[in-house]
Amino acid sequence: MKKKKVQKKAIPEDDYICIECAKNLGGTWPKVHCATFHMNKCCVCNRFKSLCSTGDFNWPDGKHRGLRD
Secondary structure, rough: OOOOOOOOOOOOOOEOOOOHHHHOOOOOOOOOOOOEEEEEEOOOOOOOHHHHHHEHHOOOOOOOOOOOO
């Protein structure tokens, strides 16, 4: 089985992203974190999906994006 390649695309600063694109960009979901999702076009893949804020993920560079409670 082939391993998915991490996208070389920049991580969006303050936008909404689908879980698949966030994981491909290296994002991880924080333990016991809860977020609000909505349906719209993902800022990375531009497909109509369930999205949450880029601020809901932990990113490999340690930079916080968007709003986080």
